[in-house]
Amino acid sequence: MSAEKVNVLIEALPYIKEFYGKTVVIKYGGSAMVDCRLKEAVIQDVILMRYVGMNPVIVHGGGPAITAMLDRMGKKTEFINGLRVTDSETMEIVEMVLVGKINQEIVALLNQLGGKAVGLSGKDGQLIQAEKKLANWYDESGQEVTADIGYVGEVRKVNPAVIETLVTEGYIPVIAPIGVGRQGETYNINADYVAGAVAGALKAHKLILLTDVEGIFADLEDKKSLISCIKVDEVPGLINRGIISGGMIPKIQCCVEALEEGVSRAHIINGRIPHSLLLEIFTRKGIGTMVVK
Amino acid sequence: MSAEKVNVLIEALPYIKEFYGKTVVIKYGGSAMVDCRLKEAVIQDVILMRYVGMNPVIVHGGGPAITAMLDRMGKKTEFINGLRVTDSETMEIVEMVLVGKINQEIVALLNQLGGKAVGLSGKDGQLIQAEKKLANWYDESGQEVTADIGYVGEVRKVNPAVIETLVTEGYIPVIAPIGVGRQGETYNINADYVAGAVAGALKAHKLILLTDVEGIFADLEDKKSLISCIKVDEVPGLINRGIISGGMIPKIQCCVEALEEGVSRAHIINGRIPHSLLLEIFTRKGIGTMVVK
Amino acid sequence: MSAEKVNVLIEALPYIKEFYGKTVVIKYGGSAMVDCRLKEAVIQDVILMRYVGMNPVIVHGGGPAITAMLDRMGKKTEFINGLRVTDSETMEIVEMVLVGKINQEIVALLNQLGGKAVGLSGKDGQLIQAEKKLANWYDESGQEVTADIGYVGEVRKVNPAVIETLVTEGYIPVIAPIGVGRQGETYNINADYVAGAVAGALKAHKLILLTDVEGIFADLEDKKSLISCIKVDEVPGLINRGIISGGMIPKIQCCVEALEEGVSRAHIINGRIPHSLLLEIFTRKGIGTMVVK
């Protein structure tokens, strides 16, 4: 390490102080979970965050591994209005891939690179209590249609006790987005929503969603129009004007819900940039789009 | 509950006192994991053990679910001298089934019936550190043969910190017999050995192996010849005389190793009997075969 | 223990869970304190309650031992309108019998049968702070008469610190119904009232009064008319209608006062039934009469 590099550590000091002892919930998904180099960079970022005094908590998504496994097993899944019906056999495979493969890979990599990680699903310690989520849409005639698409759930309640037990002892919890129903049944839940609900239950300082886009643009055509900060009460307007649309709507909703539960800041950042987590945390401007109250 | 039944609780009191605050490691496998009614009985037994003051820790095996999944995926596995070669693809499936399916089913059932359970694999908190195990046998000419059969491992070291953290907070840890190698690679390990090593690392009071047999018989033909207690130093003689043989040899070896690490008692009991755990613990004579120093 | 008996333990599990960590104050008196077999059953019940996670606290009465000792000492006691005048000499004997004989017998039996008990009087740690209670009645002409009948007291304040210290360390406190006045003087207090006040001060989950009757009957002539549940605001009506009368009135008043201090449930049960405590706790219906808010 040269003298020049040491200056970088000194530059980082104000940020280390600012986030000392703070909880940061990271939704880990998208390209950052596929590309080997990006994956290692995210893991290193999380370990560094822990060592400089933050309490990172990871919630991961499923990524292409689930589809690959369903294909490999010749399991065909029905679609209703574009939504995959999750029957019990599909659910079983989804759970195995999320809990038995992806989660464990992240845990092993964190431990391998020097962290202390423990994997959790929503079943462990009744962490994520869920209920069935029905699909809603409007048909051609404009009538609302509701369909049961199987074991797709939404968060009913987060019981963060097991996370707190592990964090106190220095572990990094890694959470698979599986919920457990009142009768012990399994639900697949959107990982963004799980991350938001966990952040809310922990009264986390930050929720960071690692996505495959830069953030929210005022003009999608203009790469320079990234909105760096959005207030919660601007969100409805932005949706109405079509600036926030498509897959970004549920993401911004997670952010809004987390902020309402007491989280201070929510961030949508680009996981394709190596070390995007550190870039967000260790720079005054941050990267991506920040949502605040 | 009638007056008669209340007397049963009073009968149980001396056993409750005896095991108060003691750690009991249970290897859960065989028929007790397949039959629904037996499964529920085992889970109830474990929850009762926790509520009356013991610290139960479960290590589970894989059972027929692994084979079923391999079949379903059309994955053919090679055999060398009767041992299944575990290539990386097989290992991936084994891990998914053990960690993402069987483990989570046990956890969910424990929570459903009123316990507080958390699932762990050997990767969580570097719990079970493993190394490759080569297969050994003698060929027809009597020469020793050694073969690499892939990701089959043996326990190198148990790091029980995460178990202790969870037990202190009232959780029942449920452990899948997956080990992690020095480079983060995954190993499939015999669950009996994992249970023995975990019991040793925890200095458990008891190790109980739930099997599909009554215990060890002096004369296999004579159902009345069950040996209720074996001393460690009698074991080599019993093996030489063929009284302990076949699949019972590794089981008895786990027991012996656990005792040498400081476990007080090891038990081989019949998981086909409903509530066999309680029958072992709450009767003076116990059931099955006990191994002591 | 047979398979059948093991099922009884499993039946008990939901009750064990329900009362885990809860405080239960038991007024121990009447026949259950005289009959040897009943005595042992009560003590076993209390020890079992402790081992399965409850925090039992015993308040005992005096029973016939006080009268026996007064007789043995040739001490004659004056009566005013049916109330015994407790002069200082009588008080001295009452205290010796309660604290030095009955209390110690219960403590010794609890320890002998496997519990960890410590005896307390209201003087220890200023546990029960009392003041003189005057006797009130109406004379023949209907005029209210008030008389000083000596060292008969009522609870002014309970200081539960010493109970909490002992319970935290695993002890079962056994309390003699002796109060201490502002000048250090000794008062004899009705044990039901002490139990109620202690339960209130501890914000206990349950107060259980062991009596010699089944509970409260709608029709005293009809053994099938036991009222299993009474609400606090039904009590005045039941007294007015004569359904609650005589010695039951002070008992029900203790219950009402305890409930007003935050106790959840109060029970009047029949101590003549062996293991009545367990029958109350380990059955859905319970036994006797329960009073709730």
Next chain:
Amino acid sequence: MSAEKVNVLIEALPYIKEFYGKTVVIKYGGSAMVDCRLKEAVIQDVILMRYVGMNPVIVHGGGPAITAMLDRMGKKTEFINGLRVTDSETMEIVEMVLVGKINQEIVALLNQLGGKAVGLSGKDGQLIQAEKKLANWYDESGQEVTADIGYVGEVRKVNPAVIETLVTEGYIPVIAPIGVGRQGETYNINADYVAGAVAGALKAHKLILLTDVEGIFADLEDKKSLISCIKVDEVPGLINRGIISGGMIPKIQCCVEALEEGVSRAHIINGRIPHSLLLEIFTRKGIGTMVVK
């Protein structure tokens, strides 16, 4: 408080420092327990000791109250070779007087004068585990005679857990010299021996026996011949030479046994002198006879 008096506090400072945090076991008996003024002085001394940072523990004897009660009850006790035979009826009365009268009076007085006291007998928390002590003597023909004189016991084991629990919370434990046998039976034990055994079990700094004499005199006729310090290995010689004799022999033996268990200093002092405890502790020379290793 005048300027002069304040100087006395300053004089006391070195002694307060010396004994800060130290445990002092006091055998309280003899005249100091009979005379009202002496009694109050002892209690004040103990409270002061606690407030200036020592951990005083009181073991009291019975004094004349036992004999008075036996007389009052017309209970005649048989004597064998000068030793009172303690049958079960006598034992019952002794226990009532010690635990239910004397102990409670001391506790009440300590609380009344501003301390925080809790009374204990050897039954509470199995504090003093005892066994039968046979009487031994030599008859006229010089033959050793052994006789069973009933419920007279000696200390088998002290379990100081309950004392430590109470001391940690700021209480002054007051112990009645009652022991409990293996079957829960009650034993009367010499209070000096109980004090010595308790001091040993607590590894107390000091054991102080309050007696009715000045200490040990080199020449009983010469009041100036008080021996202020005796070493343990001088004791046998002093007994042989008749300098220590009669009732002083068991007292000095308690001291020797306590010192052998790790107590630093044992003192035999005159309880007839008001505030003799403070005079012992707050003066360089002390009073009475000190026994050291």
Next chain:
Amino acid sequence: MSAEKVNVLIEALPYIKEFYGKTVVIKYGGSAMVDCRLKEAVIQDVILMRYVGMNPVIVHGGGPAITAMLDRMGKKTEFINGLRVTDSETMEIVEMVLVGKINQEIVALLNQLGGKAVGLSGKDGQLIQAEKKLANWYDESGQEVTADIGYVGEVRKVNPAVIETLVTEGYIPVIAPIGVGRQGETYNINADYVAGAVAGALKAHKLILLTDVEGIFADLEDKKSLISCIKVDEVPGLINRGIISGGMIPKIQCCVEALEEGVSRAHIINGRIPHSLLLEIFTRKGIGTMVVK
């Protein structure tokens, strides 16, 4: 120590009880800091207070040592309307004398005489956060004049964390009246005000100002007219009537401010009387003038 002297300890007991566990902040200054004999008496008083269970905290002034050092260094200081201008060079010398000389002498003496002391300035742990205080007065024409007289400060905020850390571990904190500004600059603050602010931040039981006068007199000519107790709302009247005047005004203001922050009692006593602290605390009447709400 004679019997008579022991009685003095017993006399002190009610006061020891009353102040057990209470925090007492002492402003130490004036003659009591100059005279060797008085100095030792104050230090002994503070150590005694600690050993009998109080938590004394000392704030000291500067006394003549500062002037002496300025003279020795030939440092001339300008005066504006009678107020010394504290330039940065003067401030440096003031700090060195307060922190490096006077504070350390007090610490060393406390340790030498048996206490456990640690010196603090307002910079340690950001204990006393200060801001510049401008001087105000009215010129001849009656116009208000404001002048910058340099590094003279007033308390902006007290951060008592470091005091609490040290007190918990048994140390006596000794505080020099130096404040630290927002940019890390040093301020000299009146020690009376520092003592008042520290007492307020600690919610101390008592604030005691050691001065060179007896207290406040109703009639300065009449030594018998000492006012032993003043209520806060009497203070403005006493100032208006000229009974409180001159240097006593800021002292009484400190007292009033401390009482408003939650301190129970404030005292102005005569430090010229040896052991005046103990005389205040260990007598019913106290000495000097007490201010209460």
Next chain:
Amino acid sequence: MSAEKVNVLIEALPYIKEFYGKTVVIKYGGSAMVDCRLKEAVIQDVILMRYVGMNPVIVHGGGPAITAMLDRMGKKTEFINGLRVTDSETMEIVEMVLVGKINQEIVALLNQLGGKAVGLSGKDGQLIQAEKKLANWYDESGQEVTADIGYVGEVRKVNPAVIETLVTEGYIPVIAPIGVGRQGETYNINADYVAGAVAGALKAHKLILLTDVEGIFADLEDKKSLISCIKVDEVPGLINRGIISGGMIPKIQCCVEALEEGVSRAHIINGRIPHSLLLEIFTRKGIGTMVVK
């Protein structure tokens, strides 16, 4: 912070892990204490060390400030054989400068830049217990001469309790090299020796001496001959061969003594290089000369 800079943080991670929770004692002196820019760099380094999990403890020297103050006060100091005689007046000034000026400047700067610092001298909590050190040398005729040069001391014993109390609460202790004698007298001690003794008493992981040289050179003329590692048993040889000489001898002796007390590594590094502390800690090779067992 650019992507490039983030990589520097990741590079630092292995070092952060290695030193997590370790104590590092830093002797701070020489040019690094004079030059403003170097001063700020050292302080930043120490704060960073604390935030990334190390426990830094600073011992500072006096530097030119002492001489400057002596000059300013016109205090002439006598020299005997080149050693300054420290009379009591000199000692007073030395203490004021070390404790009241230099120490407080470091504390204020640490707090100003975001640390939590508390200043200590050897008097605080009896931290550095010292005794007089006589000067020794050989006169022209080769005879050993011993002279009393006043209040120059050496460490007799370190009582690290106050350091541990502060470190546990997150403070950075800053220690002035002042010792306290048995009679409370003040001694000036070489700061290198104080640092070594403090490191030994704390069983620190590292002792780092910030000096004005690169380290130890095999050939003083050859700047490339820096010895990066010396074993303790090579030291005597290096002194004999003149490679370690002059002012470096006491420095290397401090290192050796610290290593013998259980410190793992001692380092002599060049404080003239900005951020030399971080360069030492965050590079595999380190800088300067390391001394190990």
